[in-house]
Amino acid sequence: MKLFTYWRSQAAFRVRIAMALKGLAMEKVSLDLLAGDQFAADYHALNPEGVVPTLIDGEGPPLTQSLAILEYLDEKYPDPPLLPKELRARAHARALAQMVAMDAHPFIVPRVRKYLEEELHLDEAARAKWVRHWLDAGSRAIEEVLAHDSRTGRFCVGDQVTVADICLAAHLTSAKMFLGRDPMAHPTAGRIYATCMEIPAFANEHPLKQPDVQAQAKI
Amino acid sequence: MKLFTYWRSQAAFRVRIAMALKGLAMEKVSLDLLAGDQFAADYHALNPEGVVPTLIDGEGPPLTQSLAILEYLDEKYPDPPLLPKELRARAHARALAQMVAMDAHPFIVPRVRKYLEEELHLDEAARAKWVRHWLDAGSRAIEEVLAHDSRTGRFCVGDQVTVADICLAAHLTSAKMFLGRDPMAHPTAGRIYATCMEIPAFANEHPLKQPDVQAQAKI
DSSP states (O other), X not given: OEEEEOTTOHHHHHHHHHHHHTTOOOEEEEOOTTTTGGGSHHHHHHOTTOOSOXXXXXXXXXXXXXXXXXXXXXXXXXXXXXXXXSHHHHHHHHHHHHHHHHHTGGGGSHHHHHHHHHTSOOOHHHHHHHHHHHHHHHHHHXXXXXXXXTTBOSSSSBTSOOHHXXXXXXXXXXXXXXXXXXXXXXXXXXXXXXXXXXXXXXXXXXXXXXXXXXXXXXX | OEEEEOTTOHHHHHHHHHHHHTTOOOXXXXXXXXXXXXXXXXXXXXXXXXXXXXXXOSSSSOEESHHHHHHHHXXXXXXXXXXXXXXXXXXXXXXXXXXXXXXXXXXXXXXXXXXXXXXXXXXXXXXXXXXXXXXXXXXXXXXXXXXXXXXXXXXXXXXXXXXXXXXXXXXXXXXXXXXXXOGGGSHHHHHHHHHHHTSHHHHHTOGGGSTTOXXXXXX
């Protein structure tokens, strides 16, 4: 399978973790989002939105949107599963995933930082404050839910990795890379993050271990 | 089932449509998001993030995050289904839903408009431009995909309503309410929107038909 990825993208990291957990071979094609590779004509044909990731799985149309790809991978390659079996636990795992993927991550992607800089003329400090505000709000929200929910176990929902852990790990990784935030500042989320990072599928697909990593990329 | 809702919320509208399609009884509890009802202590216990919707379905923890609720409703009350059967078509429906729910909607919710006003001190014109930018970008992106994808039918994916139609209809409804945008400016998405709005579950749950509608709410 061919995966269009970018080292620092949370969304691409989510898909890399899922594929690695399921033991699926990944042919990575790196795009440089800061250089605008995502707007090239050949990529536009695959992903008209101009975002990563895009997954090519055999014949048929490309797959887009990271959470939709996670569900697809889980339905097509069910072992190991990325969702619990019980309906309300599935909903909880998806809701936790969406808390960070929908309510925090959208605000820090390149096209938004570009708008802040070029349309709103925010200086670097104001842009950094924006990123900090939304990432920290997401971390606090998921910590509060995890700390108080009786379903929290070794992982976000019980003792098996789910989509919630994948999204949480990617979120806390971004908070660390962008802001230097220590995941362990959040006792429950931090503990789960550390547990995830002991798993090779998480550790090996970390942004800083990607072939296209750029040491000095600006926020 | 008890649904915590707000008339103008896209996320709550999505869940109302899904419940109406499936013929599920809704006891609506309205929160006024502009007045801050979502931060009251009793609601905080149900939804620590302070967002709508929240769904109470019998005993057990509350359900949060609209797209997670749609999946839950579809798994628990499968008739009529909100996802196609074939795996790649399911992924396509979810991806279209997420294009508007994750890449456009997050930018226009009250907590973001509040940040723009109170932290960035943007005037009303700049805030309106921000809302216009992200809603219009979402509309253009989904129109482009729908117009070029051979799977587009009477609805977004073939001839049955899916989560994609629910999210598209809620998105174009917001664009019309906030910005006066005519859905028919987007030939394919507009046609699908019009088809959806002929269905009572969509039409009856429209924001302007909700008991808590406020005629003069500010952007």
